[in-house]
Amino acid sequence: MSERRYRVTIEVNGVERQAEVPARLTLVDLLRDELGLTGTHVGCEHGVCGACSVMLDGEPVRxxxxxxxxxxxxxxxTVEGLEQDAGKLSVLQQAFCDGHGLQCGYCTPGMLIAAQGLLDTTPDPTDAQIRDAIGGNLCRCTGYQQIVDSIKLAVARLDGRSR
Amino acid sequence: MKAAAFEYQRAESVEQACAALAEHGFDAKLIAGGQSLVPMMAMRLARPALLIDINRIAELTTSSEHGDHAVLGACARQQSVKQDQRLAARVPMLRAALAWVGHIQTRNRGTIGGSLAHADPSAELPLAACVLDARIVLRKKGSTRTVAGADFFVAPMQTAAETDECLTEVHWPLWGEQRVGCAFDEVSARHGDFAMVAAAAQVQTGEDGRCTRAAFGLGGVDAVPRAFPDLAARLVGSALAAQDIEAAANTAAGEIEPGEDLHASAAYRRHLARVLVTRVLSVARDRSRVSGANAQ
Structure with missing residues (x-):
């Protein structure tokens, strides 16, 4: 018996996309395997690591x-949608590069989405707010300090703007 | 880890959700925020044949006030409740508890009703509902009933809700905004993790500083969250002095039967219970004496 499929229409990074999906397909698997957007990473697959974070209607979710x-x-x-113009990194993304906010890069898409979610509501966050915003994202390389520093670097460069 | 195959229905109304539950019974499961259910399905601890999505039912996201209680729709998102200034003033326990719940990504999806229906014995919102004795409204095809918070939680991950019932509203008692203080505290391995032990308290004090109303409870120490209405009643009339609070905390810690696991022994959980009850009652007392101290 073939599995029933459901038609979905989702606006992904500003482009309307359609797909026929089995009900059990997770959003991250749709993004990566069906739509080819492999920037979003799959880590734990049960809501612990935060690597798969994306914005849903403007708010970070797993x-x-x-x-x-x-x-x-x-x-x-998704993280692909954070770029400013085609191929140009956003201020936040560039700050992660310049501030060594990543090593292996596995957690980075989730960190960027979490950080962008913070900046969208809080353009001038405190250290505590930054740490709270990325509290649901695990990184096994940097020890978080450089990630926090990179977000602070982005905040300084943005000077009150969110993007 | 991928969920087993299932069918999906998006309910447009509570009636539609209840009709689907009545038709499919045990094979069907409601999904709200999905922050516990989806991982359970991924791990195949849950294998519903039909998922009934109640996320887009407008009436489940409303909030209002009726007489002595605030009504919160079951699908109110945890993050929007946490940020709601009016609710923070009217039912300060909600924001106090939600400060410990998950992370921004999970709170943006997770719902108030979903957390109660999931009934994890160490979860924060079930403890808040027990301590305040919130009323939980369950609807099924043809009837509606209301269950007291203290009776709703039956066993770990088990509630009084029948398989054909949909949790639609939670009624949170209003204590007023004057001279009421509340506090929530817990110990966990990392912030946002499940609590080893959690404690919550709410007190009201008179002009003379004496306690006029009190409630407190513990999570993570038993199969279900525990409220201690009898011990709280004994605090009424007292000055909530250190020895009054310590006596309540000691008695409560003696009444629980905590389990033990890799993270904490039973003795350590009992110790935490005593310390945390002392702490939340003291903080709630202090906040009751400072206007606006809850909303932080």
Whole structure:
């Protein structure tokens, strides 16, 4: 018996995308395997590591903890959608490069989404707010200090703007 | 880890969700925020044949006030409740508890009703509901009933809700905004993790500083969150002095039967229970004496 498929229409990084998905396909698997957006990483697949974070209607969520069919009609922004213009890193992304905010890079898409979610609501965050915002994202390389520093570097460069 | 195959229905109304539950019974499961259910399905600890999505039912996201209680729709998102200034003033326990719940990404999806229905014995919102004795409204095809917070939690991950019932509202008692203080505290391996022990308290004090109303409880120390209404009643009339609070904390710690695991022995959990009850009652007392101290 073939598995029933459900038609979904999701705006991903500003582009309307359609897919026919089995109900059990998670949002992250849709993004990576069906839509080819492999910037979003799959870590633990049970909502602990934060690597799969994406924006759902402007708010950071874990894309492994929701089924793609549930996102029908929603707006999703992945790490690919953070770039300023085609191929140009955003201020936040550039700050992660310059501030050595990544080593292996596995957690980076989730960190960037979490940090962008913070800057969207809090353009001038305190250290505590930065640490709280990335509290749901695990990094096994940097010890977090450089990630916090990179976000602070972005805040300084943005000077009150969020992007 | 991938979930087993299932069918999916998006309910447009509570009636539709209840009709689907009535038809499919044990094979069906409601999904709200999914922050516990989706991982459980990924690990195949849960294998519903049908998932009924209640996320887009407008009436489940409303909040209002009726007489002596605030009504919160089951699908109110944890993060939006945490940021709600009016609720923070009216039911300060919600923000105090939510400060310990998950992370921004999980709170943006996770719901108030979902956390209660999941009934993890160490979760914060079930403890808050027990301590305040919130009323939980369950609807099924053709009828509605209300269950007291203290009766709702039956065993770990088990509630009084039947398989054909949908949790629709939670009624949080209003204590007023004057001379009421509340506090929530817990110890866990990392912030946002499940609590080894959690404690919550709310007290009201009179002009003379004496306690006029009190409630407190513990999570993570038993199969279900525990409130101590009898011990809290004994605090009424006292000055909530250090020895009054310590006596309540010692008695409460003696009444629980905590389990033990890799993270904490039973003796350590009992110790934490005593320390944390002392702490939350003291902080709640102090906040009751300073106007606006809860909203922080």
């Amino acid at each position: 894309s492994c903890c929701m089924f793609a069919v549930q996102a029908d009609g929603s707006r999703v922004t």
